Amino acid sequence: MAGFWARLSAGLAKTRNTITERLQEIVPLEGKVREETLEDLEAILIAADVGVGATEELLEGVRSERVGSVADLKEALARRLREILREGYAPLAESVEPPLVILVVGVNGAGKTTSIAKLAARYRKAGKRVVLAACDTFRAAAAEQLEVWARRSGAELVRHQEGSDPAAVAHDALQAALARRADVLIVDTAGRLQAKKNLMAELGKIYRVLNRVRPDLPQETLLVLDATTGQNALSQARLFKETVPLTGVILAKLDGTAKGGIAVAVQRELSLPVKLVGVGEGQDDLEDFEPDTFVSALLGEEG
Amino acid sequence: MLESLAEKIQGALRKLGSKGRLTEADVKAALREVRLALLEADVNFKVVKGFIERVREAAVGEEVLGSLTPAQQVIKVVRDELTRLLGGGASRLTFSPQPPTVFMLVGLQGAGKTTTAAKLANLLAKQGRRPLLVAADIYRPAAIKQLEVLGTKLGVPVFSQGESYPVVLARLATEKAKREGLDPVIIDTAGRLHIDDEMMAELERIKNQVPPQETLLVVDAMTGQDAVNAASAFHERLGLTGVVMTKLDGDARGGAALSVREVTGVPIKFVGTGEGMDGLEVFHPDRLAARILGMGDVLSLIEKAQSSLNEETARKLEQKLRREEFTLEDFRTQLQEVRKMGPLDQILGHLPGWGQMKKMPGMQVDEKELVKVDAIISSMTAEERLRPDIVDASRRRRIARGSGTTVQDVNRLLKQFNDTKKLLKQLGRAGKKGGKVSLPLGPFGI
Numbered sequence: 001m002a003g004f005w006a007r008l009s010a011g012l013a014k015t016r017n018t019i020t021e022r023l024q025e026i027v028p029l030e031g032k033v034r035e036e037t038l039e040d041l042e043a044i045l046i047a048a049d050v051g052v053g054a055t056e057e058l059l060e061g062v063r064s065e066r067v068g069s070v071a072d073l074k075e076a077l078a079r080r081l082r083e084i085l086r087e088g089y090a091p092l093a094e095s096v097e098p099p100l101v102i103l104v105v106g107v108n109g110a111g112k113t114t115s116i117a118k119l120a121a122r123y124r125k126a127g128k129r130v131v132l133a134a135c136d137t138f139r140a141a142a143a144e145q146l147e148v149w150a151r152r153s154g155a156e157l158v159r160h161q162e163g164s165d166p167a168a169v170a171h172d173a174l175q176a177a178l179a180r181r182a183d184v185l186i187v188d189t190a191g192r193l194q195a196k197k198n199l200m201a202e203l204g205k206i207y208r209v210l211n212r213v214r215p216d217l218p219q220e221t222l223l224v225l226d227a228t229t230g231q232n233a234l235s236q237a238r239l240f241k242e243t244v245p246l247t248g249v250i251l252a253k254l255d256g257t258a259k260g261g262i263a264v265a266v267q268r269e270l271s272l273p274v275k276l277v278g279v280g281e282g283q284d285d286l287e288d289f290e291p292d293t294f295v296s297a298l299l300g301e302e303g
Numbered sequence: 304m305l306e307s308l309a310e311k312i313q314g315a316l317r318k319l320g321s322k323g324r325l326t327e328a329d330v331k332a333a334l335r336e337v338r339l340a341l342l343e344a345d346v347n348f349k350v351v352k353g354f355i356e357r358v359r360e361a362a363v364g365e366e367v368l369g370s371l372t373p374a375q376q377v378i379k380v381v382r383d384e385l386t387r388l389l390g391g392g393a394s395r396l397t398f399s400p401q402p403p404t405v406f407m408l409v410g411l412q413g414a415g416k417t418t419t420a421a422k423l424a425n426l427l428a429k430q431g432r433r434p435l436l437v438a439a440d441i442y443r444p445a446a447i448k449q450l451e452v453l454g455t456k457l458g459v460p461v462f463s464q465g466e467s468y469p470v471v472l473a474r475l476a477t478e479k480a481k482r483e484g485l486d487p488v489i490i491d492t493a494g495r496l497h498i499d500d501e502m503m504a505e506l507e508r509i510k511n512q513v514p515p516q517e518t519l520l521v522v523d524a525m526t527g528q529d530a531v532n533a534a535s536a537f538h539e540r541l542g543l544t545g546v547v548m549t550k551l552d553g554d555a556r557g558g559a560a561l562s563v564r565e566v567t568g569v570p571i572k573f574v575g576t577g578e579g580m581d582g583l584e585v586f587h588p589d590r591l592a593a594r595i596l597g598m599g600d601v602l603s604l605i606e607k608a609q610s611s612l613n614e615e616t617a618r619k620l621e622q623k624l625r626r627e628e629f630t631l632e633d634f635r636t637q638l639q640e641v642r643k644m645g646p647l648d649q650i651l652g653h654l655p656g657w658g659q660m661k662k663m664p665g666m667q668v669d670e671k672e673l674v675k676v677d678a679i680i681s682s683m684t685a686e687e688r689l690r691p692d693i694v695d696a697s698r699r700r701r702i703a704r705g706s707g708t709t710v711q712d713v714n715r716l717l718k719q720f721n722d723t724k725k726l727l728k729q730l731g732r733a734g735k736k737g738g739k740v741s742l743p744l745g746p747f748g749i
Contacts, residue, residue, distance in 0.1 A: 047348045049527040052339055108550060108578075109413025109523060138578075140452035141445040148444030162452075193553035226413060230345030230527025232555040253412065256496045258529035 038063060041073075048261035049230050054084070054268045078295050084264055085291035089273040092288070093219045093247075099131070099177045101185045101210060101217045104250070105203060105240055106224035108191030111252030113142070115224050115278055116188050117149035118286035124153045128183035133173030134159035135166040135206060136190035146188055153283065156180070166190065167205045174213055187218070194239035207244040222275065224250045225266070228258040237266045248275035251289070255279045263294070330362050333377055344556030344595050347531045350388075350565045358384050382592050388561055389588035394545065394570035399516045403435070403480040404487040405473075409506055409541065410521035411533055412494030415549035417446060419521050419575055420491040421453035422583035423547075427487060428459055435485040437476040438463035439509070440493035450491055457580060460485065469493070470508045477513045490515070497536030506541055517544045519572065522563055524551045530559035531566045538567040548586065549575035556595050629724055631688040635680045638673060678706035679716050691717055 038059050045055040061080050067073045093100060102119065106112050116132065123130045132155050136142035143159040150157040158173035170187055177185040189206060192199035210217045221244050225233050240246060254260050254277050263274045274289040334355055341351045361380045398404045406423065408416045417440065424434040436454050438461055440446035447463045454461035462476040473490055480488045490509065495502035510518065520534060520543050537543060546567075548560050551574045560571055571586040680688065682705035687694050694702070694717065703710045 043348045046342050047528045052343055109415055111413055141449035144448050145445035193550060195554045228411065228527060228529045229525050231343050232525040235554050256529065257498060257532045262527065
């Protein structure tokens with residue numbers, strides 16, 4: 001976990017500094033917490049993309065505790081953030097009956113394919129047999145992109161021609177995974193904006209095709225969220241969840257200066273836990289999400 | 304979907320309307336709504352703060368408070384300020400006096416650079432230029448291939464040299480363009496983090512090697528508060544000349560545009576909508592301001608209609624309406640004209656209040672329904688189209704079979720047609736009485 005801590009805190013250093021600095025700026029260390037202080041705190045949380053709703057709820061809670069000092073304020077805030085993020089949190093499913101099928105969905109450019117590559121590399125490293133399904137048959141060269149990653153990690157790829165029915169690819173890939181007794185099947189899908197009805201319907205079909213073969217499949221349906229995304233992430237989570245039963249979130253691109261506060265908003269409003277975080281471009285830069293560590297880093301509490 | 308900001312302001316001020324004049328406190332309450340709405344639209348919180356200050360100053364002036372419609376005045380102030388922040392008028396690409404002109408696209412991973420590069424090439428080719436696309440993203444697997452596929456589709460040449468160093472590649476590409484008279488050169492660079500020093504240095508070297516006329520930052524419309532950090536870092540190192548805002552066809556408010564414009568001072572030149580190669584439009588600040596306010600974008604709609612609707616057809620249609628000779632054939636022509644304007648939900652998205660309407664039952668638009676209607680009418684004889692009354696049960700069965708639909712579908716269409724006809728009759732009468740029938744526009748007529 002040392003690697004995770006180092007990378008995540010490096011990734012979140014900016015957030016941490018901002019929040020700590022801002023807090024110290026607005027509240028003298030031993031000073032009393034005033035109403036204005038809470039208003040400034042509101043701005044700080046919003047600047048981390050936590051969202052207006054979650055921010056107000058957090059502030060309401062802190063206010064009701066009548067905290068006096070900055071330290072108490074931070075502690076109260078951290079505790080509430082941890083509570084939100086812990087709710088319903090579960091690590092990635094360990095398949096009871098193979099294959100473990102992971103369906104990966106998200107908007108264009110969120111980081112689906114890269115996240116899948118990392119996930120495949122992780123399972124390959126654990127000695128698992130991995131099949132990848134190239135269901136993004138729409139974007140030019142999407143299958144080629146996945147193919148390169150598959151070769152690098154030693155995963156097997158099932159693909160059709162560009163423009164073919166993605167549900168058919170999913171079906172074939174699942175049959176292949178079953179026949180080859182693969183441990184893991186990861187299904188890559190085309191990026192789609194959540195407001196596009198037809199594309200969302202297509203996604204529903206991919207899910208049903210998998211589900212019809214065996215009712216426990218897919219065990220995981222993960223939404224990839226770009227950590228730089230703002231409040232639109234809520235709309236993404238909501239509409240994708242209406243289409244397919246999401247089991248969690250992969251928070252990608254957390255290695256920039258983005259704060260990833262949307263994770264809090266998404267968990268709070270949709271009970272959708274973050275399961276994995278992407279913290280770099282290497283194949284190993286995908287880690288299990290740890291609510292405690294995330295909050296500590298967010299609020300600048302070392303170790 | 305968010306409640307429209309314009310509605311929120313009106314709501315906040317409506318309570319006070321009956322009391323007569325507004326006070327500063329009333330304006331303050333309304334501005335709190337504005338602040339929250341802007342934050343929900345992902346406008347950076349620092350930008351919001353300055354914005355609210357300026358609006359407050361403008362809004363507590365005598366003119367607004369003494370006005371008979373203070374709520375609308377406040378909305379107008381907000382909208383004007385938004386438009387001003389977004390940069391006033393539209394800003395266009397500039398070309399170098401010495402061809403080839405070089406455009407370089409830069410941005411974070413997943414912003415949409417490759418798609419934008421292809422769309423830009425398509426747009427410029429349509430204007431009669433001969434662009435060259437340069438695949439300088441040698442890092443993301445298959446990025447080169449992606450651009451090549453798009454280039455082939457568009458008939459635009461793509462320059463690539465495997466995994467040659469992007470700086471060398473850019474130079475070779477401009478040399479080729481000069482030799483072959485290709486202009487402009489559009490360089491698609493790899494996505495990178497603004498804090499990745501080595502990768503940012505690479506862009507600086509490309510920039511020094513082939514001075515680009517325009518260095519365009521591609522920004523995802525869904526970006527949150529961090530947009531300002533990335534944009535200012537790119538601007539500091541590269542001296543941006545423009546911004547392209549992508550993925551505006553979703554339901555994102557696009558508040559990031561405001562932040563980016565404010566912190567860099569660089570104009571937004573284009574907006575990207577959809578994955579089709581035509582989805583790149585010149586940016587109009589006033590229209591995005593209306594979108595952030597949730598007031599719809601009637602101007603874009605009118606423009607679309609003007610470029611798509613055949614004037615002759617429209618005139619004929621109007622005559623028929625007046626003479627109450629509207630037939631199924633006309634109905635179909637009308638549908639086809641509307642469909643030429645683009646995907647239906649995109650067209651309707653321009654309408655004020657559509658965000659709200661969409662949620663109501665029965666308001667969901669299904670493109671497939673239109674295809675069905677087209678098929679049903681096509682399966683009718685000429686006589687049936689002119690005189691739908693003669694379509695009896697047996698004819699309905701035949702039409703359903705011929706169009707691959709059901710009798711229920713045919714019934715529904717005929718009923719819809721009759722309803723439309725009735726509606727048109729009423730409108731026609733209203734028109735004759737001299738009352739002009741017009742589209743309901745925004746709160747102050749736009």
